[in-house]
Amino acid sequence: MKTKIILFALSLYTSAYFAQKLKGSDTVLPLAQKEAESYMKSNKNAKVTVTGGGSGVGLAALVDGTTEIGMSSRKMKMTEKIKLSDAGKACKETIIAYDALAVVVNPSNKVAQLTKDQIEGIFTGKLKNWKDVGGDDLQIVVYSRESSSGTYEFFKEHVMNNKNYASSVLSMPATGSIIQSISQTKGAIGYVGLAYVEKDVKAIKVSFDKGKTFVGPSLATALDKTYPIIRPLYYYYLTTFEKAVKPFVDYCLSAEGQKIVEQVGYVPLGK
């Protein structure tokens, strides 16, 4: 896989084809890579390179003109919009897929469901013991992603009512380490993308209507929008490049492209 990418990057230098570059969010990265691979298979003349680095990196590159498409797992911030318009550029936003976030705990935890208020209390540090939410007498250990991650931001806006995380929250550099830590810490709670949920951690049912209905995360509940914690994933591109990038963006939105979304573990746009 890696050698393939390197070979491909090398071949870019030697070919004179118009190459499209995608840069940005590490969440969107695996999806965009798969989309690019199959897009190039069906369009022999097209060249698409995908690199990660984070949503901020991708959007900054869009302003600098070093990428054609910026991938992002969050909406463009006001400061970034101002930078873009200062540079005399305008961009378009396209939602290419959704990602459902699962709230996960250690499998030995007997708590199986939480309301939005309880989750907010746990992550803002108001609730400190599992017995406050119907569990054992055990300290709650909260794991979160780094503050720079789009996931962190989304969870804060969407689940925590825009309140800040407690400063005692442990922040981990990657989803993999969150899973690892939660699987070995009894009182742990955290959030991960739906694609990462596995048997070492237990996904919790959540309720956003004050405890009337609890819904667990799965592809089915995300698709019919009954599961509440889902976020859009974006492509941003400059209006001046629209013609060049449109075929690829359209491919991602096509039925074929949306099938790949499902394979990678994200939620397709739906009808």
Next chain:
Amino acid sequence: MRTFIKKFSEKFIEGLLMLSSSVTSLTVVLIVFFLFKEGLGVFDKTAVEEGFVIAINKNNSVTELSSEEIKNIYDQKIISWSEVRGKKDSIFLFRLEDISNFYTDEQIGENFELLPLRLSSIVDSFPNIIAFFPEKYLDKNFKGKELHADKVSLSEFFMGEEWFPTAHPSAQLGVKPLILGTLWVSLGAILLALPLGLAAAIYMSEIAKENVRRFMKPLIELLAGIPSVVYGFFGLVIIVPLIQKTFGVAVGETGLAGSIILGIMALPTIITISEDAMRNTPRAMKEASLALGASKWQTIYRVVIPYSISGISAGAILGIGRAIGETMAVLMVTGNAAVIPHSILEPMRTIPATIAAELGEAPYGGLHYKALFALGCILFIITLFINLTVEFVSNRKKFNKH
């Protein structure tokens, strides 16, 4: 003719050598200049996100709010104006998204052309409001009071106890927990590594047989060649659960886990440098000591260690240097919670880990970006101080000799 060519080629080589050394020094100077230029820029920025305003009703007696107060207001930890020198009324929070509760889309206008007017009248009609919205929607005849945002101050930066660089509407940039976390983890590492490293160095230079030494030395040096990610993963999977069980704490990701990993990583530096220093002890001195009837152990701690003390301290200090700057392994095992640590058995956040984790997504040139560069400056000053100490310590040796 031949001497001319010889002279010329010598001059040429000299020039080449000079050029490479000056290029290196220039690069270093440029990097430091860049680091400080970006880092000091943080004090030119306001904690409130650029392009946004915070406004209150014109009859509100509050005239200024610190960035910490703004954060606590929006976290609903401060709920009454009386807590921030105002009247005894509860605070009414308003964000731009809330506008749809007051006006329909038609009243705002298709391209938000009426939004400035609507915002102005909302702020005017609620006496207890605090509103946060983009500057471009600020009406020309705005009827509320715009709160002036102060620039990030030195005391806020160094004495602040909360690190929320992406908090809305007001970022919190207190680096105290990060500096303390870095120092705690490094100090712990050196306390673990120094005795162990020193013992190993003494054993290898004075006691071990030649073939044992020949086997052990490359093995220890191999320790320096293991990538730090591998150390980090080892720490996360083995040491973290071990600490959790041994000390019975709720979280295994603690400063201690970081210290243990960093201690292991600093060992090769400490052992190699102090062993070399001990082996440099003149044979005559050791033999003189033995001839006076001193035992092997007495010779070691009365002759060898005092003679090589500057080499040993240099090794220890370089070991700390490595520990302070190490990023990846620490990022994976210390839990990275930005709280002021009270014991080594708590999660901590170090400066290098913060930079590595956050720089990727910080908007280029923004407050967060500059704050991370300022953290880089602090780290640079700490390591510079350590290097100067090494210089001082190894200079002292020269004085002793003459």
